Amino acid sequence: MAHPVDPSGLGRVLSETMSALGQFTAGAESDAPPPEGHGEAADGLVQVTVGPPGRITALTLDPRAMRMASESLAEEVTEAVNAALADLQEKVTAVPGQIDLGSLGDQLRKIQEDAGRQFSAFTDALVEAQDRLARQGGK
Template structure:
């Protein structure tokens, strides 16, 4: 789980608004990392600019949530794969034991 939290902290997702004049970047838990305002964004009315900033941040946070959910689901798949590998290894060991027993039975039968 620590690995997932570390990867979430490193994850970056972006969003934009006002035809790309406003861009925002957040980390995997939705914290604001960067906001970029194109010089042309300053021509927007203050309310319009504020709404664009909020829209860009919301888009970035939604993208971060989606990508974060994928990252969190990944360990489940990795754990399932690891469990499958362990099960195959266990079956393989048991088969070797059975073959050894059968070899011993065959050896004794020849005596």
């Protein structure tokens, strides 16, 4: 005799799925402003701010920087931009509340396995009920 199907088990699996997806979308819909990276060079005469996906949002040159040779100024700007990009990359990888996709994938695999067992039990119960009805109707 098959065990009765627990409909709350199916509800639990669906609830866990929605919860896991809710965690993912909550992280994606954060109200926090996008991170910025800051860098400087030439003792602060060159300052750069960057934002995702690696765009320069501000470049400030102190008037004294304009007295530098063009090659030197270009090197200092490059150094400041690279420092700002490194700062942005560090901030993006350390965003608090960021969803661990590996962990989310593990949770969803477990939920999928649980759902598979629940649906299998549900199907078995339906087949058994159909067989019982067919036997009763044949008597």
